[in-house]
Amino acid sequence: MAETLTTTALTLKDIARQAGVSLATVDRVLHNRPGVRPDTVRRVKEAIERNSFQPHVAAAELARGRARRFAFVMPSGPNPFMQQIQDYLGEMSGWLSSRRLGVETVATDVFDPSVLAASLEGLSDDYDGIAVVALDHPGVRAAIDDLVDAGAKVVTLVSDVPSSRRHHYVGIDNIAAGRTAGALVGRLVGQKSGKVAIVAGSQGLRDHAERIFGFNQVMASEFPGLSVLPVLEGRDEDARSEQLLARLLGRHTDIVGLYNVGAGTQGVANALNEKALSDAGRDRQVVFVGHDLTALTRRLLLQGVMHAAISQNPGHEARAAVRVLLALARGEPILREQEKIRIDIVMRDNLP
Amino acid sequence: MAETLTTTALTLKDIARQAGVSLATVDRVLHNRPGVRPDTVRRVKEAIERNSFQPHVAAAELARGRARRFAFVMPSGPNPFMQQIQDYLGEMSGWLSSRRLGVETVATDVFDPSVLAASLEGLSDDYDGIAVVALDHPGVRAAIDDLVDAGAKVVTLVSDVPSSRRHHYVGIDNIAAGRTAGALVGRLVGQKSGKVAIVAGSQGLRDHAERIFGFNQVMASEFPGLSVLPVLEGRDEDARSEQLLARLLGRHTDIVGLYNVGAGTQGVANALNEKALSDAGRDRQVVFVGHDLTALTRRLLLQGVMHAAISQNPGHEARAAVRVLLALARGEPILREQEKIRIDIVMRDNLP
DNA sequence: CTCAAAATGAGTTGCGTACCTCAAAACACC
DNA sequence: GGTGTTTTGAGGTACGCAACTCATTTTGAG
Incomplete structure (x- = not known):
């Protein structure tokens, strides 16, 4: 029994x-x-x-005595998703300090390879582990490999550098995320045929490129009735995204779906709302799928402007990064299943 | 910086x-x-x-010295979801033993209140914490309260007994799950109007009843074009579910959506397939939304028979239960956000 | 002021491991 | 057989806390 x-x-x-x-x-x-x-x-x-x-881990930890320090290298600037990760790290402070773990965040311009690489250099002297939101660039890869060689444990966060020797990647599979977005747009559009627009920050960003790749894959193979228009590059800025999208919506009256790959969400929503006004009455609502759960996307979902958000749980991401770094530092095995970041589909009715 | x-x-x-x-x-x-x-x-x-x-938790744990034992009271019988939970507990064995935690599973008939209550009685002598898949029944509630009085930490797993004094519930919000299912059926059906069928195990089961409640809520308020047919009670058995559903599909040719609340999935799929054959060619595929990710539902999703599965991650559930029991036993705070069980929407393209 | 009860200080032991030293034993080689 | 080297044993200390004892001080009631 x-x-x-x-x-x-x-x-x-x-x-x-x-x-x-x-x-x-x-x-x-x-x-x-x-x-x-x-x-x-x-x-x-x-x-x-x-x-x-x-x-016995408790005994080992006690005997080793040394407090461990981890650094989180994150983008400077007001990115809400990154802010959420930092907030969750703050919420863990009790958990952390009762284990004598110090977590510090280092803000840097992660979009400039040389600046990012410079921030990483030398971090291994002060920290046992480093979590970094990394740009995939040779200079950054070299910096990561140097940290690893110096004995630090390194995990990439949100955005990976697969060619580096980082010990672990904590983040989602962006191709799968793009495929999911494609499936959602296709299914939610339903029987109708028409065109589908894509707004991205830049196709040069690895995660955006991967999402678009996955999205196109699904659209081509499963929804032949929908044709995908060339990608608009809004640089994650509201104004530019709105302008580009408004023009596109004007040119193509048969757009039935829209995939917003990155940020600039407010601009996208504005453009859609204008169109909705001019279409008033006619059943022409564009199916809108985007990423991440923020105050804004939450509101848009509730209003019915946005239909689904693909989200990665920032809290889980923060905790997983800390747990992985700790396990690596202790030489414990990593519970891969536990630390895997899942792709969440959020619609109005399962808003967390 | x-x-x-x-x-x-x-x-x-x-x-x-x-x-x-x-x-x-x-x-x-x-x-x-x-x-x-x-x-x-x-x-x-x-x-x-x-x-x-x-x-310092490590020092405290070491000083206290006592190994902790937790019991998982789970349904006997071949429920695949419950089996998955037990499998994940097995995978944690290294993690557990390096913390001197003993986890044992106790199989019992959780659907018989008196048997379940009897299984619970006396468990507090041997265990510091108990996780139980509980039926919501006065006898069970009393048994849980007794355990709490005897000093054991108790969490309900998957199925809650809110009126008891259990310390925590590890599982999903079933009303929200039903709402999510409703939203999915409604959106995926698209513009069409027609009827929607519901197959449940029994409306007497708390979780099933809650899911149906949430489902109806959304259908009524958001999809007036769809009318919900009376609930079929298939007792989670394949044969019975198939028979009932086949008859219903015969009587109503305008069924466009189906929500399978519990198990009996194979029977439901069989009935749908029969209908598909007789409808061959005509665009009459029924939108099928169900629960849980098993070998079967995974196959049905890939085949396109099933369109979405609402799933709760059994691994997360197992780990959360252990972590919560441990935190309770140690008197540590619980990271509520971390231990919250999310409702996952799984479609073909984000199959994990 | 007295005396018992309550409150506090000072100290010990042990948990299981890491890390260190020093001496003893075993071994290899000529 | 003697030498030097490698391997092993024995033991200690420290980590921070839990849980305890016993002596001492403080307090409050009469």
């Missing part, structure tokens, strides 16, 4: 006895210290295996 | 010095032991506040 999943009360002393060696030797094996014959190493490791011994 | 969120290195000794008392007194205050004048209590608490002192 009751199935035991875990029962452990063994200590290092027990392992030492079983392996027929002293505590000191077990310690040497456990921490890869030199001066142990290969044969003895094997015996000790076997004893550990046999009992599936796990060092 | 660098903003410090946390810096702590204080120990109890420092607090004692600041408050002008001895370590023993601080200890008495911290653990609500008797024999301290109210005024002294205040002084000590102020010193703790002032420094926002947090005891």
